[in-house]
Amino acid sequence: MQALQDFLATPVGHLVLTVAQTLALLVPVLICVAYMTWAERRIMAAMQLRKGPNVVGPFGMLQPFADALKMLMKETIVPTGASRYLFLAAPMLTFLLAMIAWSVIPVNDGWAIADINVGILYLFAVSSLGVYGVIIAGWASNSKYAFLGALRSAAQMVSYEVSMGFVIVTVLLCAGSLNLTEIVRAQTTVWYVIPLFPMAIIFFISTLAETNRAPFDLPEGESELVAGFFVEYSSMSFALFFLGEYANILLMCSLTTILFLGGWLPPMAIEPFTWVPGPLWFMLKAGLLFFCFVWVRATFPRYRYDQLMRLGWKVFLPFSLVWLIITAFTLKLMGWLPA
Amino acid sequence: MIAGLAFYVFAAILIACATMVVTSRNPVHSVLYLILAFFNAAGLFLLAGAEFLAMILVIVYVGAVAVLFLFVVMMLDIDFTKLREGFQRYAPFGAIIGGILFLELVMVLGSWRFSGDAAELRLSPAPAGITNTEALGRILYTDYVFLFQIAGLILLVAMMGAIVLTLRERTGTKRQSIPDQLAREGKVEVLNIPGGQGIRSLGILRRLPKAEPAPKKVAHHGHDDDHHGGGHH
Numbered sequence: 001m002q003a004l005q006d007f008l009a010t011p012v013g014h015l016v017l018t019v020a021q022t023l024a025l026l027v028p029v030l031i032c033v034a035y036m037t038w039a040e041r042r043i044m045a046a047m048q049l050r051k052g053p054n055v056v057g058p059f060g061m062l063q064p065f066a067d068a069l070k071m072l073m074k075e076t077i078v079p080t081g082a083s084r085y086l087f088l089a090a091p092m093l094t095f096l097l098a099m100i101a102w103s104v105i106p107v108n109d110g111w112a113i114a115d116i117n118v119g120i121l122y123l124f125a126v127s128s129l130g131v132y133g134v135i136i137a138g139w140a141s142n143s144k145y146a147f148l149g150a151l152r153s154a155a156q157m158v159s160y161e162v163s164m165g166f167v168i169v170t171v172l173l174c175a176g177s178l179n180l181t182e183i184v185r186a187q188t189t190v191w192y193v194i195p196l197f198p199m200a201i202i203f204f205i206s207t208l209a210e211t212n213r214a215p216f217d218l219p220e221g222e223s224e225l226v227a228g229f230f231v232e233y234s235s236m237s238f239a240l241f242f243l244g245e246y247a248n249i250l251l252m253c254s255l256t257t258i259l260f261l262g263g264w265l266p267p268m269a270i271e272p273f274t275w276v277p278g279p280l281w282f283m284l285k286a287g288l289l290f291f292c293f294v295w296v297r298a299t300f301p302r303y304r305y306d307q308l309m310r311l312g313w314k315v316f317l318p319f320s321l322v323w324l325i326i327t328a329f330t331l332k333l334m335g336w337l338p339a
Numbered sequence: 340m341i342a343g344l345a346f347y348v349f350a351a352i353l354i355a356c357a358t359m360v361v362t363s364r365n366p367v368h369s370v371l372y373l374i375l376a377f378f379n380a381a382g383l384f385l386l387a388g389a390e391f392l393a394m395i396l397v398i399v400y401v402g403a404v405a406v407l408f409l410f411v412v413m414m415l416d417i418d419f420t421k422l423r424e425g426f427q428r429y430a431p432f433g434a435i436i437g438g439i440l441f442l443e444l445v446m447v448l449g450s451w452r453f454s455g456d457a458a459e460l461r462l463s464p465a466p467a468g469i470t471n472t473e474a475l476g477r478i479l480y481t482d483y484v485f486l487f488q489i490a491g492l493i494l495l496v497a498m499m500g501a502i503v504l505t506l507r508e509r510t511g512t513k514r515q516s517i518p519d520q521l522a523r524e525g526k527v528e529v530l531n532i533p534g535g536q537g538i539r540s541l542g543i544l545r546r547l548p549k550a551e552p553a554p555k556k557v558a559h560h561g562h563d564d565d566h567h568g569g570g571h572h
Contacts, residue, residue, distance in 0.1 A: 011341070049537060086371075117470050121394035128402030132374070135406070139367060139413050147413075154410055158403060178472055306515070 021113045025102055033246045034064035040294045047298040074235040079142060082232065086140035091233065091240035094133030098247035101126040105254050106181045108264045108278040119180040120168060123255060124161075127210060130248060131157040134212075134229050137241070141232040149228030152218050152305065159312040160209040166320035167203045170196060170327050171259045176338025184263035186338065191262040199323055200260040202316050204292070207252040209312065211245065214297040218305055253289040254282070261285045346386055353379035366412045370405060377401045391472045 007013040038053065038061060045052025053060035078084055104119040106112040116122060131154055138150020172178060174196070175186040193200045209216040220228030230241045257263055262285075264278030303311070331337045356376035360369045377400045384393035479487050532538055 049535070116390065118390050118394050118472065121391070121398065125394050125397040125402060128398055131402075131406055132409075135409055135413070136371075151410070151414075154406055158406055161402070178470075 018113065025113060026099060029102060029247060029250065032250060033243055036246050036250060036290060038064050043291065043294045044298045068239065071235060071239040076235040076237055079232050081142040083140040083142070086136050088237065090133050090137035090140060091237040093136065094130065094244035095240040097126055097129050097133065098244040098251065101251050104180055106184065106263065107282050109181065112181060115179065115181055118178045120172065120178050120183065124165065124168060128161055133244065138229040143232050145226045145231045146229050149220060153212060153229060156209060156216065156218065156308060159309060160206045163202060163312060163316035163320045164206045164210065166324050167199045167206070168259070170199050170324045173327055173331060180258055184258055184265060187262040187265060191260065193260040196260065199320065202320055203256060203259065206316065207256060208293065208296060211249050211252055213249065213293055215300040215303050216308055217302060218308065249290065249293060250286065253286040256289055257282060257285040342386055346383065349379045349382040349386070353383070366415065367409070370409045370412050374401055374405045377405065389471055391475060
């Protein structure tokens with residue numbers, strides 16, 4: 001035992017430990033992603049009075065693995081005239097960014113792999129990089145549909161990041177720290193969804209736009225752009241986009257959980273609630289948010305592009321800015337500012 | 340040791356990328372190299388312990404500014420042969436200007452002296468018990484708040500100037516007026532749809548066609564629609 005601890009203290013041991021931690025986080029995340037695709041199809045089917053995938057395995061639960069196998073068997077096609085290296089690098093970039101963001105997510109108190117001081121900034125930075133996978137894919141495909149999809153996506157993601165930034169600043173004002181673990185600990189008395197309810201709604205809608213989900217899925221609007229920025233992709237490169245997109249959705253659900261729903265904290269620190277372990281609370285909350293993502297997709301028709309821009313710049317941005325100022329004044333005047 | 344190695348790796352990639360930004364023929368590749376250069380600069384900041392600056396560099400320059408660069412550059416339609424046409428004619432001028440700038444740099448750096456205070460500051464350890472986010476916040480928003488505000492105002496004026504210069508009212512465009520649209524009468528109707536039945540139960544859609552008698556069964560394998568797949572069970 002002592003020998004093991006000594007080994008883990010050396011640089012090599014530290015590296016081994018970090019790799020083990022990473023695997024322990026990423027493997028469950030990828031399994032969750034696989035079942036998210038299945039859950040989405042089943043929930044949407046139930047909402048539209050259909051059955052959904054129910055043939056492969058019990059309740060169709062082996063469907064995601066069947067799909068993955070099918071993707072692996074297909075041929076990777078690089079279109080002539082495409083910029084070869086960039087074309088192949090774009091899906092890898094998307095997948096990589098979706099994975100590295102998980103390093104700072106605290107699923108339980110002290111469970112984050114990297115508990116860094118500027119965790120929320122790191123997440124914001126990584127999510128703002130997501131647009132590059134899309135732009136590079138659109139440009140490198142050398143196809144007008146892919147290019148138009150990429151342009152739409154770039155404008156959309158940049159627009160909604162601004163209001164997301166203000167929402168995050170509001171939460172930071174209340175929590176007094178940029179560390180994700182500290183932000184969750186600051187919600188022990190009350191989850192921020194209650195005092196900051198409008199901001200939670202704005203954040204949720206902005207995450208829908210940020211992950212290119214319906215009703216803001218214009219970058220991949222089938223009726224106009226065939227499949228948008230990934231129209232030329234097939235096989236594993238398509239699968240990487242797909243995985244990256246769903247991992248991003250899960251990440252955004254987790255981020256909303258951390259910022260507004262109290263992360264791993266139970267609703268009240270009393271008996272029946274405290275029996276449930278923290279990670280389970282975290283997964284429950286993130287799962288609930290994912291259900292809302294699917295619910296929204298099954299309910300609302302797609303926005304028109306000018307309406308999307310109007311919502312981002314003329315509604316969300318002024319509203320979140322004003323709410324930020326109100327929050328700052330309230331905290332200052334009532335003396336609630338965290339030390 | 341690892342930190343020292345990382346410094347040289349980041350610095351080498353940074354310089355290589357900066358060179359490629361200038362020399363690569365395709366402007367899109369230039370911008371992509373620029374982004375890689377930003378990343379390595381952020382890595383150097385991290386090594387220096389300036390985590391806040393590193394993240395802000397990535398968010399602002401990579402996440403916003405470079406996206407706009409890429410956005411513009413991707414839409415350019417550039418003829419590369421035309422771009423290189425005047426190279427020989429302009430080369431002497433370029434060389435002269437470059438030489439003058441280089442001489443100026445040499446003169447400035449040659450007479451550069453660090454003040455004694457700066458050297459002392461560099462040796463002093465980072466203040467304990469304070470994150471560098473807080474340290475920067477104190478300097479910007481407490482010690483030098485008025486200068487900061489003035490800088491913000493100057494940027495605001497620049498932004499407004501850009502908008503005023505480029506905004507033009509086009510005649511003949513048809514704009515959507517949402518209040519007008521919502522105020523229409525008789526065009527929009529809100530219905531209460533019974534759950535689990537859909538809108539057919541209200542008789543809005545045409546009725547489903549009567550079930551036709553099943554066509555004669557042909558001996559088919561693996562295409563048995565009655566037994567699986569459909570949602571009519």
